[in-house]
Amino acid sequence: MGKIIVLTSLLAVLVILPAVSVVFGAEEAHDYINRKVEIWNLFFKMMTIAFTVGAVVSGTLIWLVWRFRESNPKAKPTKYEEKGEW
Numbered sequence: 001m002g003k004i005i006v007l008t009s010l011l012a013v014l015v016i017l018p019a020v021s022v023v024f025g026a027e028e029a030h031d032y033i034n035r036k037v038e039i040w041n042l043f044f045k046m047m048t049i050a051f052t053v054g055a056v057v058s059g060t061l062i063w064l065v066w067r068f069r070e071s072n073p074k075a076k077p078t079k080y081e082e083k084g085e086w
Contacts, residue, residue, distance in 0.1 A: 014049065018042060 019042070068075065 014046065015042070018045070 019038075
């Protein structure tokens, strides 16, 4: 349940709030919104966030694989591996 709330709040912050700010951003009646520009703007923002998150996740996975590889001299077997219990 907690993951759903976090996902919903993240969606609201990233998509709904910028769209609402654009809608209420026009001060006068003759100020029209160019939908193509706003859609591209939202796409660009989301892709920037997606690339940043992807880079962080990829870097974390590379670090984990490198840190906990079997050939690491600092690697110690767990108590289950020492006993041979799986």
